[in-house]
Amino acid sequence: MRVKFENARILDIKTGKVTKGVLTTCDGKIEYVGAPKADESVKYDRVINANNNLLMPSFKNAHSHSPMTILRASAENMVLMDWLYKVVFPAEAKLTADDVYWGTKLAIMEMLKSGISATFDMYFYTESVAKAFKEAGFRACFCSAVSGGNTDEELKTALKRLYNEYDKLNSYSPLIKYYAGMHAEYTASDGLLKGISAFVNDAKIPFYTHMSEAVGESEGCVERRGKTPAELFSSLGLWNYGGGVYHAVHVTDHDIKLMRDHNIMVSTNPCCNAKIASGIAPIEKYAANGIRVGIGTDGPASNNSISMFKEMYMLICLQRILTSKPNVLSGLFALQSATIGSSKVMGLSNTETLDAGQDADLIMIDMASPSMQPEADIANNLVYAGGNELIKLTMVNGNILYEDGKFNIGVDENEVYSRVNQIKNRIFA
Numbered sequence: 001m002r003v004k005f006e007n008a009r010i011l012d013i014k015t016g017k018v019t020k021g022v023l024t025t026c027d028g029k030i031e032y033v034g035a036p037k038a039d040e041s042v043k044y045d046r047v048i049n050a051n052n053n054l055l056m057p058s059f060k061n062a063h064s065h066s067p068m069t070i071l072r073a074s075a076e077n078m079v080l081m082d083w084l085y086k087v088v089f090p091a092e093a094k095l096t097a098d099d100v101y102w103g104t105k106l107a108i109m110e111m112l113k114s115g116i117s118a119t120f121d122m123y124f125y126t127e128s129v130a131k132a133f134k135e136a137g138f139r140a141c142f143c144s145a146v147s148g149g150n151t152d153e154e155l156k157t158a159l160k161r162l163y164n165e166y167d168k169l170n171s172y173s174p175l176i177k178y179y180a181g182m183h184a185e186y187t188a189s190d191g192l193l194k195g196i197s198a199f200v201n202d203a204k205i206p207f208y209t210h211m212s213e214a215v216g217e218s219e220g221c222v223e224r225r226g227k228t229p230a231e232l233f234s235s236l237g238l239w240n241y242g243g244g245v246y247h248a249v250h251v252t253d254h255d256i257k258l259m260r261d262h263n264i265m266v267s268t269n270p271c272c273n274a275k276i277a278s279g280i281a282p283i284e285k286y287a288a289n290g291i292r293v294g295i296g297t298d299g300p301a302s303n304n305s306i307s308m309f310k311e312m313y314m315l316i317c318l319q320r321i322l323t324s325k326p327n328v329l330s331g332l333f334a335l336q337s338a339t340i341g342s343s344k345v346m347g348l349s350n351t352e353t354l355d356a357g358q359d360a361d362l363i364m365i366d367m368a369s370p371s372m373q374p375e376a377d378i379a380n381n382l383v384y385a386g387g388n389e390l391i392k393l394t395m396v397n398g399n400i401l402y403e404d405g406k407f408n409i410g411v412d413e414n415e416v417y418s419r420v421n422q423i424k425n426r427i428f429a
């Protein structure tokens with residue numbers, strides 16, 4: 001598949017500078033970026049007149065639970081632990097592998113519409129979720145969601161699930177990766193923590209988990225285990241090969257030092273943290289300490305949307321509330337976090353920029369839109385005034401999966417809507 005975008009404006013995400021030109025893709029890679037070539041004999045499958053619209057690297061969702069679209073708006077106005085234990089866990093117990101497949105299809109549509117080309121997901125029935133991504137041609141990373149392990153039998157089952165999924169999903173599709181991880185410290189037994197650490201150190205691989213999200217979570221860990229989650233993970237060797245943490249809202253300066261020393265990246269989820277009053281992650285401190293930040297939406301049951309525009313806006317605004325400084329971080333920082341930062345968190349280093357040789361994961365921004373005018377500063381317009389309505393096209397691995405309101409993911413959108421409503425009615429009957 002060869003695609004050529006003509007008359008485009010192209011964003012250099014590293015500098016924020018925009019140049020006019022042509023971008024071509026071939027077999028999933030960006031082939032050429034620059035001035036139009038005078039004599040070109042190449043035949044393209046599609047030549048797209050970008051009409052002076054903006055091409056930029058796609059957004060990557062550095063933390064989500066895609067199938068949780070099913071639970072959207074089903075549990076509102078609750079604190080995290082009540083939300084989890086009183087509504088989410090009982091509802092999830094009724095979900096089937098087919099249910100999470102359809103919930104994932106809905107999430108894929110929502111992500112494409114927000115210019116997101118890849119997600120870092122964590123859920124159960126992982127093979128069903130992976131099947132939905134593979135069929136759609138969507139890029140996905142998984143982190144193991146194992147928890148528990150309080151009895152020998154439970155521990156054996158959890159670790160077996162981790163080993164099996166790691167092997168199976170890492171060879172399932174070129175667009176799918178699987179990383180070692182677990183749900184969270186507060187749902188893991190000592191045996192599980194040790195078992196995962198042995199796996200991580202044997203295979204010399206990074207480790208990912210939710211960490212220090214809710215108020216009281218870190219204090220609870222200190223009571224249970226005499227250490228903060230960051231101190232616990234580093235002391236158990238779980239961070240010997242780097243990795244990342246989702247949320248990292250309530251951390252100490254010592255935690256930040258440990259994260260920096262172990263190359264731990266942060267996937268921040270500002271909208272979800274604000275909506276369920278978890279707090280504001282110290283992103284300015286992370287950036288000042290050289291800790292890489294990517295942006296995730298978290299699951300659509302707690303957020304409730306999957307929109308990278310909302311996340312970028314909230315990321316900056318919350319830092320300004322937290323620090324009382326109107327000049328802390330910048331629109332470009334948010335844009336780079338949602339692209340380069342998230343790619344780094346997800347280990348997708350070939351999707352960071354629009355340079356030749358990178359994977360062709362890109363979006364086209366509608367510049368003839370009121371919120372993008374006047375063009376005083378494109379990055380700031382995108383972050384502070386932009387929304388999903390700006391996304392004209394989302395390309396994943398060289399394939400256009402969303403264009404001008406239409407999805408190209410192998411399934412009719414009305415069937416997806418009908419299925420998820422049937423599932424929602426059944427599990428909440």
Ligand SMILES: [Zn+2]
Binds near residue numbers: 063064210246299
């Ligand atoms: Zn989460």
